Amino acid sequence: MVYHCECDDKSFEEGIFNVQQLLKDHEDVDGIFITNDLIAIGAITELNRQNVKLPDTIAIVGFSNWQMSEVVSPSLTTIDHPGYLMGTTAFKQLYKEIKDRKENQPILLEEIILQTDLVKRGFTKNI
Numbered sequence: 001m002v003y004h005c006e007c008d009d010k011s012f013e014e015g016i017f018n019v020q021q022l023l024k025d026h027e028d029v030d031g032i033f034i035t036n037d038l039i040a041i042g043a044i045t046e047l048n049r050q051n052v053k054l055p056d057t058i059a060i061v062g063f064s065n066w067q068m069s070e071v072v073s074p075s076l077t078t079i080d081h082p083g084y085l086m087g088t089t090a091f092k093q094l095y096k097e098i099k100d101r102k103e104n105q106p107i108l109l110e111e112i113i114l115q116t117d118l119v120k121r122g123f124t125k126n127i
Helices: 012-025 037-049 083-102
Strands: 031-033 059-063 077-080 117-119
Touching: 012 037, 037 059
Parallel strands: 031 059, 059 077
Antiparallel strands: 077 117
8 A cells, every 4th residue: 555745844853754754654664766865864763763563664755865774773775866967957957958959959858767776774674
């Protein structure tokens, strides 16, 4: 079963609140994918506070590979995405499109795929 929680401000406190609600509403949760590592660390903090056996009872995967994801216990498995490369690639593409538009050249749409990686740590022994 898949459950969905909204995260408006992407904060540590939101991770605490959402995992409290998730556990209250759905006792059968055994894994959580969270949109950023800060929210995930908030969720881990609350699960530790509630003495949930981690990662055996609930596995968590974050997103961003934030440097703090290594220091929580257990360490957070996360998706490493190349944020800096995404920004520089987007800027180069935008600059090229602006230049082409000034020169009355057609704007060619281009799909750019950047590599992401799963960084396996303490939360996902079995992945």
